[in-house]
Amino acid sequence: MKKTYQGSCHCGAVRFEADLDLAQGTFRCNCSICFKTRTWLAGIPASDFRLLSGEQSLGDYQFGKKRIHHRFCRNCGVRPFSQSGDQRAVRVNCLDGVDPQELISAPVKYFDMLHDNVKTPPAETRHL
Ligand SMILES: [Zn+2]
Numbered sequence: 001m002k003k004t005y006q007g008s009c010h011c012g013a014v015r016f017e018a019d020l021d022l023a024q025g026t027f028r029c030n031c032s033i034c035f036k037t038r039t040w041l042a043g044i045p046a047s048d049f050r051l052l053s054g055e056q057s058l059g060d061y062q063f064g065k066k067r068i069h070h071r072f073c074r075n076c077g078v079r080p081f082s083q084s085g086d087q088r089a090v091r092v093n094c095l096d097g098v099d100p101q102e103l104i105s106a107p108v109k110y111f112d113m114l115h116d117n118v119k120t121p122p123a124e125t126r127h128l
Contacts (some may be wrong), residue, residue, distance in 0.1 A: 002048075005095040009073035009080050014054030016080060018090045020044050022106040026092055030122045031113035033063065033070060037079060038128075040108075041089040049081070049088040 002021045008014060026042045028034065054073065061070040068089075072079040080094040092103060110121040110128065122128075 009078035011076035013057040015052040017050045019048040029111040046086045
């Protein structure tokens with residue numbers, strides 16, 4: 001069942017609200033940026049995401065094909081979400097007050113984007 005979560009960066013400049021159901025799944029990925037930033041995301045439509053504050057604090061990092069905007073707080077460096085078109089990807093570890101049990105129980109799908117492979121998960125995922 002979808003719940004409304006409050007989320008934020010570390011310093012609190014960036015705050016958002018997201019309607020999501022962690023039981024519907026989360027994802028991790030082995031691509032260059034996901035690996036370096038230990039990404040753990042839940043994908044939701046933009047209509048289920050609301051930026052409450054911090055637009056002026058948000059940086060925008062893009063690389064490669066520049067399809068995704070990797071947003072980050074210019075003050076504390078935390079990356080609360082990414083955006084691409086009408087999709088948002090929220091860092092589940094930026095949800096405030098989330099019950100650890102919900103995170104433990106959330107299914108995780110692994111993407112092998114290091115090899116541009118959307119069909120099969122990477123052979124090894126323990127280090128991601
Ligand atoms: Zn911050």
